[in-house]
Amino acid sequence: MARWEPNAAERLAVAALELFAERGYENTTVIDIAQRAGLTKSTFFRHFRDKREVLFGDGSMNGLLAEAITAAPATATPLEAVAQALDALGNRAFTPSRRAFAARRRAVIAANPELQEREALKGLGLIASMTEALGRRGVPDVTASVAADLGALAWKIAYERWSETLGGEEFGQAARRALGEVQAASTRC
């Protein structure tokens, strides 16, 4: 009986963000989110396993990062491969049209411990995806972990700067600049 609903996951995320901002995360139910999006509860659960999950996409970012790292030239250093992954984020996920959504999403997550927990675990999953993709390029374990961690730190710095300024540089540029700062800092530790 299930109908295919175009962009259902994105509509649910937008609806959830509105409701969390209006009445708080705790006072919003999955049914509220589905109704606001013009969808059903069962459609919600086809896309997200619980309420926490609705702001964290469909998991496709892990594959996006891994693919970009795999596609980097064989001569690329681990951090150059990570830079390509951050470029891919800018081109496919953190596009200019998503900047305002990203800023609102950050504020809502910062206000809620449950969402912070989910975000923290998602972050570890993204780091693991980068580490594994580097490993498949033959990068030794500890080096792969360090490169993925430095990439994640650059991502965090760039994401904050990018989502805070509506007219500034694009995500990919912000990420390359942050990665340069992080790499320079690692030599001063």
Added chain:
Amino acid sequence: MARWEPNAAERLAVAALELFAERGYENTTVIDIAQRAGLTKSTFFRHFRDKREVLFGDGSMNGLLAEAITAAPATATPLEAVAQALDALGNRAFTPSRRAFAARRRAVIAANPELQEREALKGLGLIASMTEALGRRGVPDVTASVAADLGALAWKIAYERWSETLGGEEFGQAARRALGEVQAASTRC
């Protein structure tokens, strides 16, 4: 009416770990944990805000890390200050008598997504404590973040090695060795 119960937090953690291993996290209630520890539900909630929290101590580790970083000699590099924080963990938190508990705790957390989420968020809090303590030493923001991240990675590697081998090196030694590996890897990224 509340009585002071010696070592209540530790008794609750040990009881919780036993129950999570025996019957699963989902099938264990706060009342079960309190009863197994010979304590009451209200004693549980004086120490921990929810069931997830019981394996994550009383938050004193954040202060322990910050104090050790503050106490490092003025001439210490950021990573040397972080190494002192990891030493403090070995001397005060991850002592030889806690090694078997640490191994069981890791296995229980690895089996449960809710505990993984809490652990991920606690990890970010510990990194923030180190970053802030480095900042108070005058270390620039990005350098402090990188040093804290590299320290956290060394901690993770050392904790896995230390908790897996009952007769091997102590935590502080494992952490210093891992920090050396991480620092060397950062120059090969």
